[in-house]
Amino acid sequence: MKFDVLTLFPELFNIVMRESIIGRAQENGIIKVNAINIRDYSKDKHKKVDDYPFGGGTGMVMTCQPVIDAYNDITKDMTVKPKVIYMSPQGRVLNQKIAKELSTEEHLILLCGHYEGIDERIIEEIVDEEISIGDYVLTGGELPAMVLIDCVSRLVQGVLASENSYSEESHFNGLLEYPQYTRPADYNGKKVPDILLSGHHANIEKWRTQQSIERTKQKRPDMYEVYERTHKKNL
Numbered sequence: 001m002k003f004d005v006l007t008l009f010p011e012l013f014n015i016v017m018r019e020s021i022i023g024r025a026q027e028n029g030i031i032k033v034n035a036i037n038i039r040d041y042s043k044d045k046h047k048k049v050d051d052y053p054f055g056g057g058t059g060m061v062m063t064c065q066p067v068i069d070a071y072n073d074i075t076k077d078m079t080v081k082p083k084v085i086y087m088s089p090q091g092r093v094l095n096q097k098i099a100k101e102l103s104t105e106e107h108l109i110l111l112c113g114h115y116e117g118i119d120e121r122i123i124e125e126i127v128d129e130e131i132s133i134g135d136y137v138l139t140g141g142e143l144p145a146m147v148l149i150d151c152v153s154r155l156v157q158g159v160l161a162s163e164n165s166y167s168e169e170s171h172f173n174g175l176l177e178y179p180q181y182t183r184p185a186d187y188n189g190k191k192v193p194d195i196l197l198s199g200h201h202a203n204i205e206k207w208r209t210q211q212s213i214e215r216t217k218q219k220r221p222d223m224y225e226v227y228e229r230t231h232k233k234n235l
């Protein structure tokens with residue numbers, strides 16, 4: 001899976017996306033993150049990429065020309081144009097279900113805004129979808145793009161050790177994940193639940209499912225309500 005990222009700060013991606021699981025997935029050729037510097041496409045003699053908003057107002061707006069030319073350049077030889085996602089607080093809020101959907105795409109182009117925002121005509125011209133990482137406002141779209149790349153990439157086959165790595169995680173099955181423990185079995189008098197030391201896998205699985213249901217009910221009643229509706233008979 002390939003991510004082309006249109007950004008004013010490509011170095012952020014070159015540093016963060018070469019570490020840990022995502023970095024290894026890139027080394028193994030399973031995913032590719034290609035950051036493109038929008039500023040390189042500016043035709044302004046000072047390489048400007050923003051300007052004052054028509055109608056007044058504070059802050060600056062990213063101009064059309066560099067972004068559209070960057071998009072046209074990276075897609076000029078593509079017969080099938082990849083989906084373009086603009087990271088924006090106005091988009092649908094990213095969740096595990098959306099991440100799963102996006103993980104089936106071969107190629108995505110992510111557009112990172114900066115300043116107050118981008119000229120609306122960019123959205124009209126090249127953007128297929130806006131996605132938000134939450135209802136708050138950041139200084140740039142780079143962190144949201146990295147969040148999306150991370151949560152989508154880990155669902156791509158071969159990135160994690162096995163599918164089991166995420167199939168019981170929070171949000172994957174509509175529940176929050178059960179509590180996790182590792183050695184030592186007794187830490188400062190805090191003991192690991194005996195069931196986890198029993199070696200009885202069926203009982204362990206039952207306990208874990210019950211723990212997931214209970215903590216979802218307690219921490220995310222909104223999620224629990226959906227789970228209860230769809231699993232009424234089993235509860």
Ligand SMILES: Nc1nonc1C(=O)NC1CCNCC1
Pocket residue numbers: 087088089113114115116117131132133134135136137138139140141144
């Ligand atoms: N929340 C967000 N999810 O995706 N992008 C988000 C965001 O706050 N973007 C900023 C909005 C103001 N201009 C700079 C970028």
